[in-house]
Amino acid sequence: MKLFEDAFILVHIRISGCKLLGVDSRTFLTGSAVFFILANAIQMYLATSGETIKWSSFVEAAIFTILTIYGTLIWLISWPKANRMLNKASGYEKKHDHHKHS
Numbered sequence: 001m002k003l004f005e006d007a008f009i010l011v012h013i014r015i016s017g018c019k020l021l022g023v024d025s026r027t028f029l030t031g032s033a034v035f036f037i038l039a040n041a042i043q044m045y046l047a048t049s050g051e052t053i054k055w056s057s058f059v060e061a062a063i064f065t066i067l068t069i070y071g072t073l074i075w076l077i078s079w080p081k082a083n084r085m086l087n088k089a090s091g092y093e094k095k096h097d098h099h100k101h102s
Contacts, residue, residue, distance in 0.1 A: 004071075005078050012082030026079065033072040040065040 018025040040061045047058035 004074050008075050008078035009082045012079055013086060016086055033068055036068050037065060
């Protein structure tokens with residue numbers, strides 16, 4: 001999990017200033033993950049709502065739901081850590097810019 005968390009921290013930092021469809025890219029990706037969780041939950045429901053259970057469709061949706069929830073949780077955990085790193089870097093740059101102009 002630590003490896004994925006570190007990777008997501010780097011992704012957060014790299015895309016922190018980007019916008020997708022007029023929305024902050026990190027917020028857009030989080031919303032997309034929630035959408036995929038809901039879509040897979042609907043697919044699981046549809047696989048079990050008929051006269052016969054479509055096991056292959058249900059298992060596929062369940063696996064994708066679990067993986068998406070797991071990835072989204074790591075994404076959300078890494079967000080504040082990336083913010084702290086960005087704030088430290090911003091403070092570092094401001095401090096060094098101040099010394100250059102003095």
